[in-house]
Amino acid sequence: MKKKMIMIVGIVALFMGGYFVLDNMLYTGVRPEAIETNGFRANFYAQDDTSNETTLILIGGGQWGDYWGHEVAQRGMVGLSLPYLGKKELPILPEEIDLVYFENAITWLREQPEVNPDKIVVMGASRNAELALILATSFTETVSGVIAYAPSSVSWSNTVLPYNSNKIKASWTYKGSDIAYVPMDKIAANAQGDIDFLSYWRSGLAKKDFVEKASIKVENIKGPILLFSGKDDLVWPSSEMANSIENRLEEEQFEYDFENIKYDEAGHLISTNPDDRSRMESGSITIDDKEYAYTFGGTADGDYSAKQDAKNRVITFLTKL
Template sequence: MRRTLPVGRAARNSIDRAGPGSGTVQHARFAPLPAHGLVDETLHLRVEGLEPGARVRLRLASAGAPGTMWMAEATFVADAGDVDLTRDAPLEGSYAGVDPMGLFWSRAAVPGVPGETAADPAVVTLTARDASGQAFLRHELRRSFLAAGVRQASVDAAGLVARLFTPPARGPHPTMIVLGGSDGGFRWCSEVASLLASRGFATLALAYFGIEPLPPTLDRIPLEYFERAIDWLSAHPAVDPRRIGVIGASRGGELALLLGATFPALRAVVAYVPSGILWPGVPQMDHAAWTWQGRELPTAGQMPLADWQRMLADAGLQDDTPEAYQLVLHDLGMIEAATIPVERIHGPILFITGRDDRLWPCEQLTGFALRRLQERGFAHRVEHLSYGGAGHAIGWPHVIAPATRTTHPVTRAVMDLGGTPAANARAAADSWPRMLDFLQRSL
């Protein structure tokens, strides 16, 4: 699913500092680059017209918090008279190895330099510099989550807290419900919904706690809430009710599998770093996260929070680590009761996981679902993208790599998400177009 982007004039790429004797840069130019595009677009960054053997330092920068900017740099040798990031690895810099978009994800916060970046943080500035550090090429590019013509609207119906995104083309469209994780609100889901809508899907970014008037925490969320969302979407003129799917990450990935197993109207499921078994609320571990028809669903590890903290202390473990989850995964009876009946899903399933997930044992938790699908003779396609070296933070590509350690916005616990920025970025770059292809084939 490719988009044609507007191309800026090559003449605007050059900074007129090259005199008659500056053969290294006087004919240099960037290969044509767009003036704007989506954040998930892969660009072909190439500097042409260089002297063979010339050293060129490429810098990508964007505005950050006041007094800072996000910047990445890499030095290349123009062996054949050009530098091509799809072919060349940097001698040194913010990333290593051949990576067409390495300058995008490897940006880090540094003190701001006046005039280095545009004021709009969505605009990135690419410069090429000579051995003295002098910039001789410059190009600005605005990166957006929304394509031109995509419409967005807040949903205030059926008790939902949601945002609807619709593509510019006439519908009805294949549609995805997009769910965030245990951080609540619209984190993760709004950005994913924007990008999917820019690719031709109607999307509903659906909050289910952590924002008024929803519950403040992940605690006994009724599945009937999501049933109302499906019913509301099915009646919307922009939506094809025969082509509705669901996508979620982390606890939202767990939820996506559960919703697919509960509601036949959902015809495709994408689960990022999910669990195939159900877990308690956050942080209220003495209750389930989900209810159906007035009853709490069976959950692994449900107990009073004080008991859980005592178990962790006795074992010398911290919360939100793979080792902590192992404290309850040995109870086979409890696991059987808490396993999501994924064989009831009425369409294909895509799992996306990182093998170095340090938040929870994602490969093992996904394995419960994969084995159940195989044992029950699941009738639809199942795909699993598993990435070595990647952790819990796999999402859309070509943005600043998220930190591998972060503070949970609800529990305030410091979490190790695992992976490395490079491995997480490359997992996102590989999985994102494959996820889009999965949805195209499935819906």
């Protein structure tokens, strides 16, 4: 049971964007305030004299969220590292996660004197990028912008994670109603006995009827959008999905600023600690009691260069809001 739980945590970390195994946190300036109120748990980052500032919500929390919360607070802004899985009294896996949890966090933030309620941005990576985009489309009056690393253009069913329930469900809900999703069978080995992540996701994107309903309505977002992806992402086709988002925004004549930044020689893990040159090149996944290896894509130099450039762009995005 312990081994299986470790595998579950590893898969969740891969797709849900915490990437805690790669980050090294050093609190040299702003220490977090642990928040447990309004039905949510988070780390709140702000300097003592901060007032009415731009705020960044880090969807998924973890050391990734703490890194960014600390970074923005050091620059006079506010950060909220917001986990929603794995912590005390929180779900273990992303199935039927109610957006009310995040709505409660936003409502609380808007009441804090450090926060400018008209400048709240959500940021996520991988499936948390999917969630960040959904939050920005769902709470258009209270979310003022979104930053998405390795994004998805659609909402996916719970079954895209091997250790979720076998029954197909929505990953995200709102007050009892499902957020429309692309239903997926669980990933399995191909005829050659390999796990092909990219083919798996592309098979979902080929389900046109479902994709039409499950496409994230990014044109409804009332604020700027910033997307990052690695052109060599081998975990899922993030650059392709970023292009789909861009095409949708152009078709709908989106009126706010939008950037779709795609990096050569960069893979899936471009959202990890921007100041850390270390990287994971590969991982493994166990399906039906068999272990399969996979790679994240990118090169060491490509990933590091992408992370550094993206960090600068994130800070610029926030300061210009």
